Amino acid sequence: MSGALxxxxxxxxxxxxxxxxxxxNAxxxxxxxxLHALCDELEAAPATLVLTGAGGVFAGGADIAQLRERRAADALRGINATAFARVHALPMPVIAAIEGFALGGGAELAFAADIRIASPTLRLGNPEPGLGILAAAGATWRLPEIAGHAVAADLLLTARIVDADEALRLGIVSRVVDDPLAEAxxxxxxxxxxxxxxxRATKRALAAPRDQHPRVDCExxxxLFExxxxxxxxxEFLERPSKAARASAEANR
Known part of the structure; x- marks a missing residue:
């Protein structure tokens, strides 16, 4: 790995x-x-992944200097989108511990997680239209799934940045705590x-399209039943003494 991660x-x-x-953390x-190298590892040996950023920031966005030089062929390769899709598809849960800025590609990487835990310092959004591009690495399809079409349209079409309280109210993050990494x-x-x-089975069922339920759950x-x-x-559950039985045994000693 390069050391960027x-x-x-x-x-x-x-x-x-x-x-x-x-x-x-651009x-x-x-x-x-x-990220691709890490996905290679976690696809072969599944483990829960906790994603965070150094220095009190998750990710301020994609690297604008590199983005400025990219052309149509680069867009069609889906450079960030492909990596974030692999993160989202990892067999075990992905938890994002988010402090400070999660903007542009940083927000889209957070959207790729299964669980998002934020600090009160969170500032999240997709300012891409202000830079002459769109949020093409997951925001236009994952954010509607996370928070609904109306919320996604409001945020993506206005490039509005939300704080932790609003992100929690809108359902974009599930928890706001002082130490999101410790919570993650x-x-x-x-x-x-x-x-x-x-x-792993629960994660696959959650990812299945609505028209595949309940068949996918039953399969x-x-x-699991076998x-x-x-x-x-x-x-072990059935053989575990009940709380009442343990209390009775203690009382009769």
């Missing part, structure tokens, strides 16, 4: 930090290359206590 591997999750604080080609790590650790096969459940994890976890 700093990766730390933990037992319960992988932490990836956008690490160009001198450029507000997403350049090196960042995209590093705690969330990843909670996910690690669950059955990984069931988590995923059919596989899994060793389901048998073991349900057996």
């Amino acid at each position: 700093r990766v730390e591997r933990h037992a319960a999750y992988v932490l990836a930090t956008l690490d160009r604080p001198e450029r507000r 997403i350049d080609q090196a960042t995209i290359d590093d 790590v705690a969330t990843a650790e909670r996910i690690a206590t669950l059955d990984a096969q069931a988590v 995923e459940q059919a596989v 899994s060793p994890g389901k048998e073991r976890r349900m057996t």
Whole structure:
């Protein structure tokens, strides 16, 4: 990896930090290359991914100096869109811990996450039309899915920036906390206590188009019903003493 993305591997999750604080973590080609390399790893060995940014900023946008030089052929390659699509499609959950600016491509990378946790300093939006382009790396389809068409149209057509409170009210982020990275790590650790096969199946079901439900849910459940994890976890649950029984046993000692 180039170093634009700093990766730390933990037992319960992988932490990836956008690490160009001198450029507000602007997403350049090196960042995209590093994201692809990380996706190669996480597609082969699934783990929950926590995404964050260095220096109190998630990502101030795509690297404008590089964008200015790109032409039609570059747009048709979908440079950022392809990388963000791979992030979104990773087998295990992706959690974005967002502080400060998440603008342009930074917002679109955040939209690619399954769970978005923000700090009160959040400033999120897509100012691309002010630069003569559109938000083409996920905002026009993911933001309507996240917050609805009316919200997406309001934000994308006006290039309006929202703060943490409005992002929470609009459903763009699910939580606003003082330390989003600590909250994201705690969330990843909670996910690690669950059955990984069931988590992956749930993510696939969430991603399925509406017209595939409930068939896709039943097919995923059919596989889980035959899994060793389901048998073991349900057996442990049934054999666990109830709180009332434990309290009674303690009282009778």
